[in-house]
Amino acid sequence: MQRYLIKRSFQSLIVILGITVIVFMILHLTGDPTDLLLPPEAGPEERELLRHELGLDKPIYVQYLEYIKNICHGDFGQSFRYQTPAFSVVMGALPATIELTMAAMILSIVVALPIGIISAIRPRSYYDTLGMTFALLGQSIPVYWAGLMLILLFAVTLGWLPSTGRGGIKHLILPAVTLGMFSTAAIARFTRSSMIDVLDADYIRTARIKGLSEHIVVLKHAFKNASIPVLTMTSLQFGRMLSGAVITETIFSWPGVGRIAVQAIYNRDFPVVQTVVLVASVIFVGINFMVDIIYTYLDPRIKYT
Amino acid sequence: MKKNIVLVFLVLMIAFSFISEGIASAAAKGKLIVAQGAETTTLDPHKGGSAIFVNVCITMYDLLIRRDREGKQRLALATSYKNIDPVTWEFKLRKGVKFQNGEPFTSRDVKFSYDRMRDPKTKYPFRVFYRGIQEVQIIDDYTVRVITKKPDPVLLSRLAFGAFIVPEKYIKEHGDEYFAKHPIGSGRYKFVKWAKNDYVELEANENYWGDRPATIKKLVFKTIPETGSRLAALQTGEVDIATNAPPFMISKLEKNPKIKVVSGPSGRVIFIGFNLTKPEKAGPLMNKKVRQALNYAVDKQSLIKYVLMGSGEQLATPLIPQAFGYDPNIKPYPYDPEKAKKLLKEAGYPNGFETQFATGSGRYLMDKQIAEAIVGMLDKVGIKAKLKICEWGEYEKVRKSHKVEPLYLLGWGNTMSDADGTLVPLFFSKSRYSNYVNPTLDKMMMEARYQMDPEKRKGQYSEILKLIKDEAPWIFLYQQRDNYGVRDTVANFKQSAGSERMDCDVLRLAK
Numbered sequence: 001m002q003r004y005l006i007k008r009s010f011q012s013l014i015v016i017l018g019i020t021v022i023v024f025m026i027l028h029l030t031g032d033p034t035d036l037l038l039p040p041e042a043g044p045e046e047r048e049l050l051r052h053e054l055g056l057d058k059p060i061y062v063q064y065l066e067y068i069k070n071i072c073h074g075d076f077g078q079s080f081r082y083q084t085p086a087f088s089v090v091m092g093a094l095p096a097t098i099e100l101t102m103a104a105m106i107l108s109i110v111v112a113l114p115i116g117i118i119s120a121i122r123p124r125s126y127y128d129t130l131g132m133t134f135a136l137l138g139q140s141i142p143v144y145w146a147g148l149m150l151i152l153l154f155a156v157t158l159g160w161l162p163s164t165g166r167g168g169i170k171h172l173i174l175p176a177v178t179l180g181m182f183s184t185a186a187i188a189r190f191t192r193s194s195m196i197d198v199l200d201a202d203y204i205r206t207a208r209i210k211g212l213s214e215h216i217v218v219l220k221h222a223f224k225n226a227s228i229p230v231l232t233m234t235s236l237q238f239g240r241m242l243s244g245a246v247i248t249e250t251i252f253s254w255p256g257v258g259r260i261a262v263q264a265i266y267n268r269d270f271p272v273v274q275t276v277v278l279v280a281s282v283i284f285v286g287i288n289f290m291v292d293i294i295y296t297y298l299d300p301r302i303k304y305t
Numbered sequence: 306m307k308k309n310i311v312l313v314f315l316v317l318m319i320a321f322s323f324i325s326e327g328i329a330s331a332a333a334k335g336k337l338i339v340a341q342g343a344e345t346t347t348l349d350p351h352k353g354g355s356a357i358f359v360n361v362c363i364t365m366y367d368l369l370i371r372r373d374r375e376g377k378q379r380l381a382l383a384t385s386y387k388n389i390d391p392v393t394w395e396f397k398l399r400k401g402v403k404f405q406n407g408e409p410f411t412s413r414d415v416k417f418s419y420d421r422m423r424d425p426k427t428k429y430p431f432r433v434f435y436r437g438i439q440e441v442q443i444i445d446d447y448t449v450r451v452i453t454k455k456p457d458p459v460l461l462s463r464l465a466f467g468a469f470i471v472p473e474k475y476i477k478e479h480g481d482e483y484f485a486k487h488p489i490g491s492g493r494y495k496f497v498k499w500a501k502n503d504y505v506e507l508e509a510n511e512n513y514w515g516d517r518p519a520t521i522k523k524l525v526f527k528t529i530p531e532t533g534s535r536l537a538a539l540q541t542g543e544v545d546i547a548t549n550a551p552p553f554m555i556s557k558l559e560k561n562p563k564i565k566v567v568s569g570p571s572g573r574v575i576f577i578g579f580n581l582t583k584p585e586k587a588g589p590l591m592n593k594k595v596r597q598a599l600n601y602a603v604d605k606q607s608l609i610k611y612v613l614m615g616s617g618e619q620l621a622t623p624l625i626p627q628a629f630g631y632d633p634n635i636k637p638y639p640y641d642p643e644k645a646k647k648l649l650k651e652a653g654y655p656n657g658f659e660t661q662f663a664t665g666s667g668r669y670l671m672d673k674q675i676a677e678a679i680v681g682m683l684d685k686v687g688i689k690a691k692l693k694i695c696e697w698g699e700y701e702k703v704r705k706s707h708k709v710e711p712l713y714l715l716g717w718g719n720t721m722s723d724a725d726g727t728l729v730p731l732f733f734s735k736s737r738y739s740n741y742v743n744p745t746l747d748k749m750m751m752e753a754r755y756q757m758d759p760e761k762r763k764g765q766y767s768e769i770l771k772l773i774k775d776e777a778p779w780i781f782l783y784q785q786r787d788n789y790g791v792r793d794t795v796a797n798f799k800q801s802a803g804s805e806r807m808d809c810d811v812l813r814l815a816k
Contacts, residue, residue, distance in 0.1 A: 031698045035701055035702075035705070036701075038430050038433065039430060039433060039720065041433050041720065042432075042433040043433065046432060046433050046436075049425045053425070053426075081346045083352050084482075092501050148533050151533070151534060155537055156537050163537040163543060165504070165527065165529075166503060251531050251533075253529040255502035256502075259502055259530070
């Protein structure tokens with residue numbers, strides 16, 4: 001196990017390093033940020049000065065090596081646009097994104113698991129049809145449209161909830177529902193199929209013959225075994241949510257990392273884009289890592305060597 | 306099971322109705338909320354470079370001279386000014402003005418501020434507008450002189466645009482970084498809180514030297530990038546003013562009796578440029594008659610009426626009426642396809658010709674649709690223009706290297722409201738954005754640039770604009786209109802003609 005952990009950590013590091021190379025190169029291909037930082041009236045003199053100030057006049061490999069060197073010292077560069085450290089720009093927005101993602105995730109799980117399990121126990125019942133229709137809708141409605149429709153209904157027409165911004169619980173509801181919708185549907189469908197597979201297995205029949213209550217059979221014997229693929233799916237959904245947050249945060253003007261990322265890309269604010277991607281990939285790689293370890297607890301047969 | 310679902314639904318209903326009580330109009334509490342489409346990136350007035358940034362800074366910081374909503378220059382921290390000679394401007398300063406931390410305002414602050422914004426190390430994106438300043442001299446506590454390298458008739462506009470005054474002592478004591486987080490100005494509003502990416506909150510400055518709109522205690526600039534969400538927040542009353550309402554939303558918004566859409570001409574000119582730097586590619590367009598024919602072939606009134614739904618005003622030349630140098634006697638090319646065909650025939654292209662046409666998409670109001678409509682209009686006189694729709698970043702790159710297609714749609718904002726700021730960047734042969742070469746025009750523009758007599762200068766621009774209209778290096782189109790959604794909580798909202806600037810500090814709440 002220990003050797004496995006070391007090996008996995010090393011692999012994760014390589015993945016993240018690879019990501020920094022790709023992001024760095026792609027960003028520098030997208031054009032000269034000084035064009036967007038200066039008003040169009042600015043002449044070559046201002047442009048050169050700014051390029052020099054931002055370190056963009058050096059060869060790209062030198063820029064990259066300096067970037068990596070600085071990261072090792074905890075310096076993620078100055079945001080071109082905000083003129084403050086890029087790391088603090090991203091970190092300042094991270095709590096908002098985590099709040100939103102967590103709320104959406106909890107909402108997804110709380111809604112999706114019961115729908116999935118009940119649908120699996122009574123396949124082709126009205127409940128199953130209803131649940132799976134919702135799931136189908138949830139996966140096929142574009143987030144963008146759904147968000148605007150929710151605003152139109154709950155904020156503009158009914159006036160129950162605020163349409164934008166971050167505040168208390170009431171500000172959180174619409175964005176969390178919007179962000180969680182796709183995942184709810186995906187997890188519900190996945191739970192259902194996974195449960196149906198398991199409920200057909202011999203040991204479930206054995207459990208029933210033993211005279212255990214249906215309750216215990218479903219929740220303890222079936223669900224625990226069905227939960228491994230569901231967990232994989234859910235952790236993948238977490239990654240999807242980080243990217244989904246970009247759209248949701250824009251619609252609801254939620255002051256999170258997704259919004260920062262969009263603005264930074266528009267403005268060619270390289271250090272901020274790089275930091276966002278780096279932070280997001282560390283989170284994503286970290287979650288995958290954690291899930292692999294949780295497997296061993298859920299299913300003692302899984303062993304890493 | 307059924308019972309459970311009903312129960313859950315009921316609980317949710319009750320919960321919703323409970324929390325919804327909290328959403329009430331903010332204006333009732335003396336708070337005015339303005340929603341803009343992007344965020345200011347900084348509150349240091351010498352570090353930002355967008356109209357959004359200026360809108361926020363203008364409420365917190367003063368300038369020697371301000372441009373009001375009618376486009377007129379008014380004295381602010383200066384009480385008078387005069388030209389000692391064409392390059393020396395003397396300003397008398399207002400006495401008894403205090404910064405929001407109590408520090409008195411003197412000529413030292415003016416010199417410090419102007420030197421700071423001109424210093425390349427400050428990285429002020431608008432520094433380009435001030436590079437003509439040679440030096441700033443302190444004569445006494447309340448007199449300063451600004452000396453320019455060459456005569457600069459536009460200096461006052463420049464100073465009114467982004468030459469914000471900051472407190473010298475405070476910044477020297479605490480440093481730039483601290484100042485950016487705890488900004489101090491001398492404007493009508495002072496800083497309270499900046500929730501990054503969400504809002505900037507300001508409160509009324511009780512010690513402001515001028516008149517204060519006493520009804521507003523708190524002024525909030527909120528960032529809502531998505532247009533649909535921004536207008537939804539306006540409809541729910543979460544914000545009082547929302548910028549950039551698209552034309553097709555106007556009638557929908559106005560169905561709400563509490564909302565009014567205020568519109569007016571913006572500073573942005575939209576045009577079709579001809580790339581005349583490469584004769585082999587431009588082909589027939591090198592001929593003046595052909596270029597004039599294209600101007601006759603495009604029906605601008607219809608474009609404005611049907612594509613822009615009224616959100617535009619036709620222009621005869623590149624200059625908007627609000628800019629210095631505008632000549633109302635120059636009339637636009639009328640829509641006359643017969644005349645266009647005649648001119649094409651005279652030029653030797655009776656059957657028209659083929660060419661390429663590039664545009665971005667979503668950058669300007671209905672830009673792609675406008676371009677498509679123009680392709681159809683040109684087709685009617687026999688010109689087959691092949692339209693290419695480009696990603697903006699890529700378009701920017703191509704456009705600046707003079708490699709753009711023979712026809713290209715573009716917009717230009719006139720920052721200083723002066724002819725020089727439109728004509729030189731777009732027509733001077735050496736400019737990055739100019740795709741037109743005419744030594745006579747170059748000479749005329751340079752003469753007008755340094756002319757200190759306003760009447761003479763006006764006459765010079767009139768001649769220049771006549772020449773440009775006749776030479777037709779563009780298809781002259783229109784000036785965009787800006788639409789603001791405003792709730793009835795605001796008493797005196799007004800669009801600044803020819804500018805994207807909002808002077809939110811002079812707003813009042815309705816009784």
